[in-house]
Amino acid sequence: MNTPLPIPSRAHTVSVVSNADLHCHSTLSDGTLTPEALAQRAVANGVALWALTDHDEVGGQQRALDAALALGLPYLTGVEISVSFAGRVVHIVGLGFDHHNTALIEGLHATRGGxxxxxxxxxxxxxxxxxxxxxxxxxxxxxxxxxxxxxxxxxxxxxxxxxxxxxxxxxxxxTEGKPGYVEHRWARLGDAVRWIREAGGAAVIAHPARYAFTPTEEYALITEFMAHGGQGIEVVTGSHSAAEAVKYAQTALEFDLFASRGSDFHSPEESRVDLGRLDGLSGRLKPIWQVLEHRVHWPACV
The missing domain is CATH 1.10.150.650 (DNA polymerase; domain 1)
Structure with missing residues (x-):
């Protein structure tokens, strides 16, 4: 049986959040810090709303949630799902879902297989x-x-x-064409979005500039993603340049998508941007956390 998420009593305060970091990784996938250490780093860096988004894995969610709330940090559940689209691996971030949802857990387990x-x-x-x-x-x-x-x-x-x-x-x-590259068949785009939505969350296209799609391919990705119920796109992220952030801010406006923000932090030694040390979203955009305000876990002191 799936466990319903609690409805927070102070959800309205999400509207004033500016320093949200909704994309990072722990030792449960390919990060070098534990969920607890990431929570501490988020607080130290002034993060006001945090999500841990390990690759194809929700096993660290309860640890991250408990650590965040103990430190007074509001928390959204998260995951980054690998999907195959147009011959490339695309990542879909899920936010604000029930991390005990059976279909999501089973889907991620199948994705990890192989x-x-x-x-x-x-x-x-x-x-x-x-x-x-x-x-x-x-x-x-x-x-x-x-x-x-x-x-x-x-x-x-x-x-x-x-x-x-x-x-x-x-x-x-x-990378492709090099001696150690081996392609893996990941989840389908529609399956990933469905798992997230049926678990009560919102789906976001992660770091879209990384895929080097042609305009036609990118349009196909976004429109198919939206047709399946996807709602957001990462605009400000550790792998986007300032120009790319401007481009995808315009994309969010053009397609009426919610905008997300996340460092994609993996390691103090390897990551381009530290947890919580990102530029802000443009005031013209609709932050993804506004549509997820009822899914935020709030510490008792808030």
């Missing part, structure tokens, strides 16, 4: 160019073995001295 075989195939490709032991090495960086990813391989290759940083690893070994 990551181990993909990782072993990646290791085999790297072995062919003389880099051995990468599967076992990547596992030493994994908090959740079901979510072994390219990032874990990258961290191992840096530690082993093959590259200077994770960005160099991706360029040389882990």
């Amino acid at each position: 990551r181990e075989q993909r990782a072993r195939d990646m290791a085999a490709g790297l072995a062919q160019v003389g880099i051995h032991g990468t599967f076992e090495g990547a596992l030493t960086f994994v908090g959740n073995p079901e979510l072994i990813s390219r990032t874990h391989f990258a961290r191992f290759l840096v530690e082993a001295g093959h590259c200077h940083d994770v960005n160099e690893v991706f360029r040389r070994y882990l």
Whole structure:
């Protein structure tokens, strides 16, 4: 049986939130900090509304929620779901859902399936160019073995001295056409949006500039996403330039989408933008947290 989320008594205060960070990752997926450490960092950096959005995993949600409320930080549940669209991997962030929802949990479990075989195939490709032991090495960086990813391989290759940083690893070994790249078939766009919506949440297209879609492909993504019930798009995020933030602010206005904001923080050593240290959303935009005000978990002291 799914557990209903409580209705907060102070939901109206969400309208004054400016420093919301609704995209980051913990050791439950490919981040380097625990949910508890992230909550502490969010508070230290002045975050006023926070969501942990681990890849294809909600196992850290209760820990993040408990830690946030203990620190007086309002919290929205979150997840980042990998989907396949137009031959690329696209990420859909879910916010404000019931993290006990059975269909969502089962869908995410199915999406994670196949990551181990993909990782072993990646290791085999790297072995062919003389880099051995990468599967076992990547596992030493994994908090959740079901979510072994390219990032874990990258961290191992840096530690082993093959590259200077994770960005160099991706360029040389882990992007399409390189020795360690292996495609994985992720969830369908419609399934991901449906899981989020049926669990009571809102779906958001994550960091749209990263996909390098043509205008036609991007239009197809947005319109199909909306047809399935998707409601938001990330405008300000750690991987967007100032010009890209302006572009996707206009996209949000053009398609009447809610705007989201999130650092996509993974690690103090690796991330371009620290948790909560983002530019603000334009006042012309409708923040996604306004449509989710009844889904915010508020600390007792609020």
